[in-house]
Amino acid sequence: VRDPSASLVVVGNEVLSAKVTDENGPWLAGRLRRLGLELRAIQTVRDRVEEIAEAVRRERARSGWVITSGGVGPTHDDVTLEAVAEALGRPLERSDELARIIDAVHQRMFGEPAPETALRMALVPAGTERLGDAGYPTLVCDGVVMLPGVPRFFRYQFDQLAPLLLGVPFHLACVYLRVGEEQIAAPLAEVARAHPDVELGSYPRFDEADHRVKLTVEARDAGAVDRALAALLRVLPEQAVLRVERPAPAEPDRA
């Protein structure tokens, strides 16, 4: 069983050069949260084997799952599968089953067999599993999930995997303050020190919102959130607190 955490590696020349804005990162962040998985890092790197491989290697050490976005097509700049193979220390291997799938899709779309170049997409790290929809499977190898960059396909293929991700839901409490961060930094630091079992965030606002700071208390253990929230309300100046919200934990929305 893998740790309920993930990192995202965006294979991202077009994002870095401002040709497109990445939609997969924000979407995945929300999706993983609802599934009860902690997203620990997003790395956007260039379409280069060694940079992608380095990112995958590093994120495997950080998180239970590594999800890659993009670089799985048939052209010369699609090098993600090769990079993942390198990161995992596995050879690239032609999957006959994937080759059949690619050929079938090509036949359906163009009425002719897939050209050899299209079969490049069938070269995957040895031992890669195909999960979900047999006609459009999600590729997973050693906890690395290789997804296409086109948002529609990224989402479809991620959702095929979601039932396998055994998340643990997060509990959250929010405290809205009418004073600035400088005013509450000391008591806040005290609570953070005394409650290392929660993530305590402080987000200042400088606009016309009704509050000046939003504090967040978050953990997988609801009791830990309760205790840290109570401690926080004890040490904060009473007139500083505008309101407290305790949203219901998101239901893991397994696809």
Next chain:
Amino acid sequence: VRDPSASLVVVGNEVLSAKVTDENGPWLAGRLRRLGLELRAIQTVRDRVEEIAEAVRRERARSGWVITSGGVGPTHDDVTLEAVAEALGRPLERSDELARIIDAVHQRMFGEPAPETALRMALVPAGTERLGDAGYPTLVCDGVVMLPGVPRFFRYQFDQLAPLLLGVPFHLACVYLRVGEEQIAAPLAEVARAHPDVELGSYPRFDEADHRVKLTVEARDAGAVDRALAALLRVLPEQAVLRVERPAPAEPDRA
């Protein structure tokens, strides 16, 4: 003179936990492109000293400039300045000048001296320079630019730095195709091999756009773009090409 390239490190608990969508990455990608700087990586990491320090260290090896976003406020979860000091192997040092500035801002806003906790923001890596607006300076140390995460302030402080970034503009040509990637992968790979001095991208579309693939040819040398574009048009099947666009290079928009 630094290499005209940059990496962005987003100090990002609130992005990773889907509380906010990062706006600074997409904005900076466009801004750097227009300034003629290559954005080589974006790393979004948790608000932890060791993870931020590791990201800064790695990105310093990759790019001429490293820009950090967020984690520079007065609360316990603001650890970017400490992490940058660690990455640079410099001690944290209290800047009397920054302390004076913070105090002046606090006096203006609240009519009283800044509390000690606010002065936490004056603890910067030894040798940090203050650039631009004396009342709201941009902090730079060894090519690491430490910007606040609030988008309005991130942009203001980045733009103070922009005149120092000596970029070299990029030239771009786009070729829109009416056939799929499988059809052109082989000639495309051939041109990519023969023209390593350009970045050759291939972006498929699966929607109602008039084209199925957009090819991009990009380099700082306009002649290299011309040569690769000509080679591309020679090897692509004539009926595959829908149109060619050659946008004027973006003027470096120095603030």
